[in-house]
Amino acid sequence: MKNHAWRPFLVAGGAVALLLTVRANVVPSDFGVNGKNFTYGFYRKGAIAYWKAVKVKYRGREYCQDCHEDKEKAIMASPHQIIQCENCHGPAIDHPDNPPKLTIDRSRGLCLRCHALLPYPGTNRGSIPGIDPDEHNPKQACVDCHNPHHPNLEDMK
Amino acid sequence: MNPSRRKFVKTALGGGLAATLPLSALKMLSPAEAHASIGDDKVRWAFVVDTEKCVGCGLCVKACKLENEVPYDAPVTRTWVERYVITKDGKSHIDTPNGGRDGFTSPKIRDEVIPADEITQAFFVPKLCNQCSNPACVQVCPVGATFQTNDGVVLVDRSWCIGCGYCIMACPYGVRFFHPVYKTAEKCTFCYHRISKGLKTACVQACPFGARQIGNLKDPADPVTKIIMTQRVAVLKSEYGTKPQVYYIGFDERVR
Numbered sequence: 001m002k003n004h005a006w007r008p009f010l011v012a013g014g015a016v017a018l019l020l021t022v023r024a025n026v027v028p029s030d031f032g033v034n035g036k037n038f039t040y041g042f043y044r045k046g047a048i049a050y051w052k053a054v055k056v057k058y059r060g061r062e063y064c065q066d067c068h069e070d071k072e073k074a075i076m077a078s079p080h081q082i083i084q085c086e087n088c089h090g091p092a093i094d095h096p097d098n099p100p101k102l103t104i105d106r107s108r109g110l111c112l113r114c115h116a117l118l119p120y121p122g123t124n125r126g127s128i129p130g131i132d133p134d135e136h137n138p139k140q141a142c143v144d145c146h147n148p149h150h151p152n153l154e155d156m157k
Numbered sequence: 158m159n160p161s162r163r164k165f166v167k168t169a170l171g172g173g174l175a176a177t178l179p180l181s182a183l184k185m186l187s188p189a190e191a192h193a194s195i196g197d198d199k200v201r202w203a204f205v206v207d208t209e210k211c212v213g214c215g216l217c218v219k220a221c222k223l224e225n226e227v228p229y230d231a232p233v234t235r236t237w238v239e240r241y242v243i244t245k246d247g248k249s250h251i252d253t254p255n256g257g258r259d260g261f262t263s264p265k266i267r268d269e270v271i272p273a274d275e276i277t278q279a280f281f282v283p284k285l286c287n288q289c290s291n292p293a294c295v296q297v298c299p300v301g302a303t304f305q306t307n308d309g310v311v312l313v314d315r316s317w318c319i320g321c322g323y324c325i326m327a328c329p330y331g332v333r334f335f336h337p338v339y340k341t342a343e344k345c346t347f348c349y350h351r352i353s354k355g356l357k358t359a360c361v362q363a364c365p366f367g368a369r370q371i372g373n374l375k376d377p378a379d380p381v382t383k384i385i386m387t388q389r390v391a392v393l394k395s396e397y398g399t400k401p402q403v404y405y406i407g408f409d410e411r412v413r
Contacts, residue, residue, distance in 0.1 A: 035305055040295050043304035047314035054350035057224050058359050082365040087216050091223050113214040113260030114365075120242070120279035122407075124366070125212040133262060 057091035060084065064092065074149045088148065108133070111142040200308040201374040202347050202402070205381050205390070206283050209407040210368040213238055213281035215260035220363035222258065224348065233334040234258065235345040236285040236360055241411060242271055243278040249411050257281075282412050283369060285360070286311065286332040286345035287393065287401030294324035294333060294344075303342065309374075309402060310349055315341045329397045347371065374402070 028044050035041015064085045065072035075081055086092055088110060090102045117130025137145075145156055221236045222229050238257030242250040250266045261281070264270065292311045295303050302317035303324055313324075318341035325333040325342060336343035348358035352371065356362070361369045372381025384390065384406070391408035392401040405412075 031301070035307060040292065040305040041307075042301040044301070044314050044317055047304070047312060047317070048306060048349075050315070051312055051346055051349040052353050054225070056351055056354070056356065058220055058362055060356070060362055083216075084363055084365070087220070087363055087365070091220075109259055109262065112262040113216065114212060116260075116262040118213070118261065118264055118279070119273050120276065122209070122278050122280040123212055124210065125281075128212065 055093070057093050058084075058086050059092040060086075064089075067096075071149060078149065078151055080148060080151050106141060106143050108140075108142055111146075111148075115142075198307045199373075199375060202288060202309050202352060203372060203374040203381055203385065204285065204288070204347070204403040205370045205372070205384050205406065206285075206403060207368045207370075207406040208280055208282050208409075208412075210366045211238065211281040211283055212366060213240060213257065213261040214365070215257040216363045216365065217283060217360035217369060218256050218258045220359040221345075224351075224359035225346070227343070228337055229258075231337050232256075233337065233343070235332070235343070236283065239282045239284060239412075240266065241278070241280055241282060241409070242266060242276055243411065244271060244275045245277055246275075257283075278409070280407070280409070282405075282409075283360075284330070284332070284393075285403060286347070287330055287399070287403045288345075288347060290400035290402060291398060293327045293329065293397070293399055297323040297327040299323065306349075310347050310352075311344065312346055312349065313342050313344060315339050318342050329394050329399065330401075 028046065030045035031043070033042050034045050035043065061072065061084055068085075071085075075083075075085070089104050092102065093099065095102055112133055114125075114128050115130050116133050117126070119126045142148075147155055147157060215238055218234055218236055218238060221227065222234060225235060227233060227235055232255075234256040236256075237253050238261075239251060239253045240257075240261055244250065250269065250271060252266045254261070264273075288310055290309070292305060295305055295311060298304075299321065300317060300319055302314045302319065303311065304314070305311050315336075320335065320340050320342065322335065322342070325335065328344075333342055333344045335341075348356075348360075351358055358369075358371050361371050370381050370384070372379040374382055374385070376382060377386075385404050388406060390404035390406055392404060393412070395401070
């Protein structure tokens with residue numbers, strides 16, 4: 001066969017070779033069918049390690065009570081025992097190293113999440129002691145009078 | 158050739174068997190595929206939401222956003238709480254201000270005041286990724302950037318996602334969104350970094366009322382498995398065939 005007849009084949013072959021070289025360099029070696037099948041398990045395995053390496057920020061009451069035993073005792077004796085410390089005090093992350101001081105949410109809005117009265121049947125919301133935020137000392141912070149660690153009305157400030 | 162009866166019967170039987178052998182039996186499986194198809198993974202994460210216990214405080218949404226570094230004030234969230242108020246005229250009033258991030262503190266729904274004596278039913282429904290067994294969002298990904306782990310969690314590979322948004326459209330539950338910082342598809346991971354260390358998810362830990370629970374479906378002694386096996390639970394939009402793995406107690410047909 002004449003030389004010019006081979007040229008398209010050479011070009012096509014070169015294109016395939018280029019594609020394979022690029023693929024070998026760009027596609028990570030751990031990419032493939034790693035799960036149950038191609039439809040759901042076709043992925044880069046390193047992605048799992050990425051998600052496992054996300055930093056844990058909410059450490060839970062057990063982490064707090066190591067140092068703040070007195071506060072933990074107080075809260076566990078009150079109806080607020082079901083609330084995690086970090087729901088109001090913010091995520092501990094690596095406290096006391098980082099951050100050295102937590103930002104405590106003392107806002108009215110935090111208390112109103114549960115204590116704004118919504119008389120809804122079919123939920124327990126109506127049975128939580130509640131107030132009408134527009135009627136009950138509006139614009140005043142709840143913590144000015146109420147102690148969230150001793151929430152019963154006898155222990156008011 | 159002079160075929161004997163024995164030879165004829167042998168060939169016919171062999172040929173018959175070969176013809177009926179399915180092609181899939183000859184497929185070569187990678188070790189991981191074989192491992193996964195046997196299903197000998199000891200863990201399959203599943204979630205139970207008890208809507209009767211939820212009071213709409215939204216602490217789960219707040220905890221999720223902070224734990225998973227979802228931009229706090231952007232109108233996106235991995236989990237949210239919906240409020241349903243059904244009135245005597247049969248109408249459903251549904252809202253989720255900020256995804257319920259700051260809780261539900263006002264009886265107003267979309268600036269509408271509903272008198273208490275008009276309400277027949279009212280309840281809160283927390284939503285999150287259903288970690289489906291047949292995730293539609295994974296099927297549609299054109300680049301293999303989203304996938305199902307062997308313990309049943311659907312994840313997104315942020316370094317591989319091209320941000321085309323097909324998965325966001327494909328999810329029947331609307332749990333996926335576009336991450337404003339990473340510019341990739343984003344979704345609930347069941348707090349994969351926490352559950353793989355033996356911790357509960359941030360939302361489960363933050364819930365004061367025990368409305369959210371996570372557990373291992375392959376452990377018959379797990380409290381979550383026991384609830385799913387023994388109580389009346391329902392899943393969202395079962396008609397899509399996605400086999401969701403978030404089970405709801407106190408389900409209502411109006412919840413979509």
